[in-house]
Amino acid sequence: MKILVPVKRVPDPATTIRVLADGSGIATDNVKWVINPFDEIAIEEALRIKEKQGAGEVILISIGQQTWQEQLRTGLAMGADRAILIRSETPLDTLAIARAIAKVATDEKPGIVMIGKQAIDDDSNQVGQMIAEMLGWPQATFASKVEIAGEKCTVVREADGGLETIAFPLPAVITTDLRLNEPRYASLPGIMKARKKPLAEIAVDSLGVDLAPKLKIKALNAPAKRQAGRKVASVDELVEVLHTEAKVI
Amino acid sequence: MGDVLVFAEHQGGHFPKTTLVAVNAGLEVARKRSGNCLAVIMGEGAENAAAEIAKFGVSKVIVLEDPRLEHHLADAAAQALASLIKSTGAETMLATATAMGKDLMPRLAARLNAPMASEIIAINDDGTFVRPMYAGNALATIELDGPVRVVTVRGTAFDAVKPTETAAPIEKVKAELDPASLKMEFVSFNEIKSDRPQLTEARIVVSGGRGLKSGENFKTVLEPLVDEMGAAMGASRAAVDAGFVPNDLQVGQTGKVVAPELYVAVGISGAIQHLAGMKDSKTIVAINKDEEAPIFSVADYGLVADLFKAVPEMVEAMKKIKH
Numbered sequence A: 001m002k003i004l005v006p007v008k009r010v011p012d013p014a015t016t017i018r019v020l021a022d023g024s025g026i027a028t029d030n031v032k033w034v035i036n037p038f039d040e041i042a043i044e045e046a047l048r049i050k051e052k053q054g055a056g057e058v059i060l061i062s063i064g065q066q067t068w069q070e071q072l073r074t075g076l077a078m079g080a081d082r083a084i085l086i087r088s089e090t091p092l093d094t095l096a097i098a099r100a101i102a103k104v105a106t107d108e109k110p111g112i113v114m115i116g117k118q119a120i121d122d123d124s125n126q127v128g129q130m131i132a133e134m135l136g137w138p139q140a141t142f143a144s145k146v147e148i149a150g151e152k153c154t155v156v157r158e159a160d161g162g163l164e165t166i167a168f169p170l171p172a173v174i175t176t177d178l179r180l181n182e183p184r185y186a187s188l189p190g191i192m193k194a195r196k197k198p199l200a201e202i203a204v205d206s207l208g209v210d211l212a213p214k215l216k217i218k219a220l221n222a223p224a225k226r227q228a229g230r231k232v233a234s235v236d237e238l239v240e241v242l243h244t245e246a247k248v249i
Numbered sequence B: 001m002g003d004v005l006v007f008a009e010h011q012g013g014h015f016p017k018t019t020l021v022a023v024n025a026g027l028e029v030a031r032k033r034s035g036n037c038l039a040v041i042m043g044e045g046a047e048n049a050a051a052e053i054a055k056f057g058v059s060k061v062i063v064l065e066d067p068r069l070e071h072h073l074a075d076a077a078a079q080a081l082a083s084l085i086k087s088t089g090a091e092t093m094l095a096t097a098t099a100m101g102k103d104l105m106p107r108l109a110a111r112l113n114a115p116m117a118s119e120i121i122a123i124n125d126d127g128t129f130v131r132p133m134y135a136g137n138a139l140a141t142i143e144l145d146g147p148v149r150v151v152t153v154r155g156t157a158f159d160a161v162k163p164t165e166t167a168a169p170i171e172k173v174k175a176e177l178d179p180a181s182l183k184m185e186f187v188s189f190n191e192i193k194s195d196r197p198q199l200t201e202a203r204i205v206v207s208g209g210r211g212l213k214s215g216e217n218f219k220t221v222l223e224p225l226v227d228e229m230g231a232a233m234g235a236s237r238a239a240v241d242a243g244f245v246p247n248d249l250q251v252g253q254t255g256k257v258v259a260p261e262l263y264v265a266v267g268i269s270g271a272i273q274h275l276a277g278m279k280d281s282k283t284i285v286a287i288n289k290d291e292e293a294p295i296f297s298v299a300d301y302g303l304v305a306d307l308f309k310a311v312p313e314m315v316e317a318m319k320k321i322k323h
């Protein structure tokens, strides 16, 4: 089975994010760029399915600039078979990204689009669900367990108040949550091999899908900073101030 | 007129606070767009729930009827809601960013070819919205273009709506579904039962982190404090990943966002991803043995101590002020 894994380039989760004074974006000096951690989980899951089935192909796809090749190479070093970089010099909104990926999925005909539940930069949590609708496929969001038997897939989802199990035929879109697996590191031989794996580039305009932005970011501001309070010396003092000063207990 | 359709999520007929928050946000959008605010409801127990939500200031409640909507599966729900948006001519579809809202709304947006803003925290007069990005380290002003738009609201950013004297009319509508395209099937729901207040509704939240070291210690050390304070229990990702507590207790950027009157972080270092889920709490307390832990930078009251000593002491001290 072919599995298509969309990959986003994001600031390392340990980065301290600073909004530029003019509100045009975030400061990117000193930012280390990585694969969105949820997409790493998606790559890992795709690789495990391929390994278990003993056949198949894991294809990575990104929509971004040339620099995004770095993250695709990292994914190839983890074990993915090939990658597609859809070149777009400007950022696109979630609908346009989903349309572009859905178009590639229509051409590549994967059994699964495996994608992170959210990107840790814009925190939108939209693209997987949008791709599913555009393709008319089932969706299993926030997956913590994926089981495939023939053409049928069963997924345990992290819902509010418990775990939901749903079943559906493939092809489908699965969005990955934190507890699904622990992604492997790229090995040294993996990194060597990745250099020779195919990485195709396509211009986003050549896909023939509507890219006009409908979501516009008008301004970006830094949030008000919370002031640190004070240290208390003992449990008794803590309970006392919570009772008499903060009046919360 | 910019009518708003609020997705009234319920659990077998009962409304969580997050739904009352959505109604309040829906009323605010409707006011600013000179439109009406309607509620839409589906699933098992929808009829009773409709009578309930009708008392909260909406101008109409629509019950979408079809047995295939019972479990809120995304393919069916998106179809039914999309046809309803078209037939009502509503401008804005709004839900709370719960697990269900996050699952359904983007699919609906794609079906409507409408842009979507996730987890908004403010509604501006000019029709734009404010939403956090980068784990809350940036606040973006968002404009959504087109005749229809979809938004989810952050449950902590708006108050719950208050009940009114009158009740809105209830209309039942047969859902429009194309059976051939429905492929998702509900298998089971493994509910995590708890007698404690819900994490997203509690006045006090006590959360534990990796510092607790085991699920057993959550039970014997942390839970007595949680219960003595009448609190909900939360956790860091590290505690959930280690299997100390169930996943739906995770507070943070990629878990639940809470803003109680009092948040007590025990054995939690305070990574940005955790802060993103609790830094709007009114009063924050941190108990950590490392005085350099970043959690202290947002805490109103910090106690540098070994939690295994401090937490049992706190249980005793709580008992004293109560009696």
Ligand SMILES: Cc1cc2nc3c(=O)[nH]c(=O)nc-3n(C[C@H](O)[C@H](O)[C@H](O)COP(=O)(O)OP(=O)(O)OC[C@H]3O[C@@H](n4cnc5c(N)ncnc54)[C@H](O)[C@@H]3O)c2cc1C
Residues within 6 Å of the ligand: A013, A037, A038, A120, B208, B209, B210, B211, B212, B235, B236, B237, B238, B239, B250, B251, B252, B253, B254, B255, B256, B266, B267, B268, B269, B270, B271, B272, B273, B274, B277, B287, B288, B289, B290, B293, B305, B306, B307, B308
């Ligand atoms: C993509 C992504 C998403 C994430 N999403 C979330 C999220 O939603 N929520 C979240 O919480 N995290 C999230 N994280 C993880 C986050 O980065 C941190 O790793 C996590 O919050 C750490 O949990 P912790 O504070 O319990 O553990 P640690 O960082 O290990 O901290 C444990 C703390 O306990 C203290 N301690 C130990 N023993 C004692 C003792 N005896 N007495 C007192 N104090 C003690 C230590 O001093 C330390 O400060 C995410 C990370 C990534 C990459």
